[in-house]
Structures are given as structure tokens and as C-alpha cells.
């Protein structure tokens with residue numbers, strides 16, 4: 062049996078169990094101070110890197126080859142730091158463009174209130190095309206509150222659709238509940254954008270599994286991303302339900318782990334990225350592993366570097 066505490070600093074020596082994988086929703090660092098206060102220089106990149114690197118090396122040893130870093134702008138997105146950690150860990154790390162409206166808009170800059178969806182999209186399209194600190198975002202990350210969606214949340218989703226249409230990037234949307242997911246699906250339909258370009262992030266928080274099925278049947282991606290040692294039964298329930306309904310081809314899994322917390326001593330308690338491999342994968346049908354962790358992430362988000 063593989064023990065998590067062994068993995069953190071000791072790479073696996075047996076190659077037999079290692080298959081390549083992609084984690085679609087993780088974090089390196091986050092600063093919860095809010096858009097009004099956040100600024101560069103509130104943390105030491107060397108300190109963050111030294112704390113994050115062993116965790117990234119641990120999953121590299123387990124086969125992780127790509128990680129989508131989901132911390133948005135104004136919440137601690139730092140593409141330079143991600144580039145450094147990618148080089149040092151051997152894992153390709155993707156960053157994002159977009160804005161996070163969840164948590165009642167605390168993490169939105171003032172311009173998000175006054176600008177139109179088109180104006181916001183223009184900013185994100187520029188980031189996607191020109192890069193941020195020399196790094197091109199490979200997906201769109203937004204956050205919306207619970208449904209029915211507030212007009213500001215609707216605007217963020219519309220801006221994300223416009224950006225996706227212009228760039229081909231996929232939208233990963235932190236979504237408060239199933240009602241907010243259905244509202245976003247309606248926006249996709251109204252704007253005639255393919256549901257397959259949108260990922261319902263944090264779907265495990267919606268109790269009604271039938272909504273998972275509805276969203277997946279419409280062609281969108283349903284992401285169960287909070288896998289941790291205490292959540293295994295709930296995540297198994299979600300994934301097994303999708304399998305029973307022949308919807309594994311629209312299902313993504315990840316952990317939403319990591320989180321160096323800016324402002325806390327040593328970044329608080331950094332959550333390892335290993336429980337998906339050590340606690341969850343041994344419990345599922347082995348045939349599900351490649352679609353969930355390799356094929357679907359590439360189908361959902363693309364493969365180009």
C-alpha cells in the first residue's frame with residue numbers, strides 16, 4: 062500500500078503503476094485579501110516555491126504531467142512563479158485569464174463593475190494572445206455565485222463566452238450551485254456557443270445528481286474537483302453516478318488542493334496533491350482512469366503548449 066506521507070519526499074521506484082495524468086483544477090498560491098488591497102510583493106516567491114516544489118515533485122513521481130493552476134487574477138495569479146515551478150518540477154503548469162465574481166464580488170476590480178462584457182472580454186483576449194508576464198493563459202477561469210445568477214455574474218459568463226469564441230480557450234467556471242450551472246448553460250445556448258467549451262467547476266457541491274446528468278447530456282463538462290482524504294465517498298458517488306448514466310466521457314476530476322496562503326506563516330497548511338492518486342484511484346474501476354485523468358482533460362482543455 063502506498064502511504065501519502067511516503068510519497069511527499071520519496072519518489073516511487075516501481076514504474077508499473079505509473080500512468081501519465083493531468084490535474085485540471087489545482088492551486089499553487091492564493092491571496093484572499095481582496096481586489097481592493099492585493100498587490101505584488103505581499104509574498105516571497107522563493108518561499109512559495111520552496112514549499113510548493115516538494116508537493117509538485119511528489120505528483121510528478123506519480124505520473125502527473127500537466128496541472129491547470131486555477132488561481133485567477135486578483136487572487137494571487139503569478140505566471141512567473143508558475144513558469145519557475147514548471148521548470149523545476151517537470152510538470153507543465155497552465156495559467157488562466159478571467160475574473161472571479163464568487164464570494165460576492167470581493168475579488169473583482171472596480172473596472173469589472175462598469176465595463177461591458179465585450180470590454181472585459183477584450184482584456185482577456187489580449188492576455189490570451191499577448192501573454193501575462195511572458196506566459197500565455199491556456200484557459201479561462203471565472204467564478205460565479207449561486208443561482209439565479211446576479212447580473213454581474215451573468216456579465217462575467219458572457220465575457221468568458223466572447224473570449225472563448227475569439228481564442229478557442231475553454232471556460233472553467235467556479236459555480237455556486239446547480240441553479241447557477243443551469244443559468245450558465247442557458248447563456249451558452251443563447252449565445253450559440255458550444256457547451257463543450259464550458260466546465261462546471263465544483264459540481265460535487267450540488268446535491269442533486271440529476272442536474273449533473275442534465276448538464277453533461279447537454280454536452281458540457283462536469284468537474285468533481287474537491288477530492289481529499291475526507292471526501293472520497295462523496296466523490297465516488299458522483300463519479301459512479303456518471304458512469305451508470307454513461308456520462309464518464311463528460312466527467313473531470315481533480316482536487317482543488319495546494320493553496321499557499323499569502324499572509325499566513327509559511328503559507329498556512331499546504332494541502333498535498335496526492336490523495337487523488339493514493340485514496341481515490343484505487344477505489345474506482347481501473348478502466349476509468351485514462352478517460353478521467355488523461356483523455357478527458359485534453360478533450361476539455363486542448364493539448365497545445
Ligand SMILES: [Zn+2]
Nearest residue numbers: 086088131317
Ligand atoms: Zn479552486
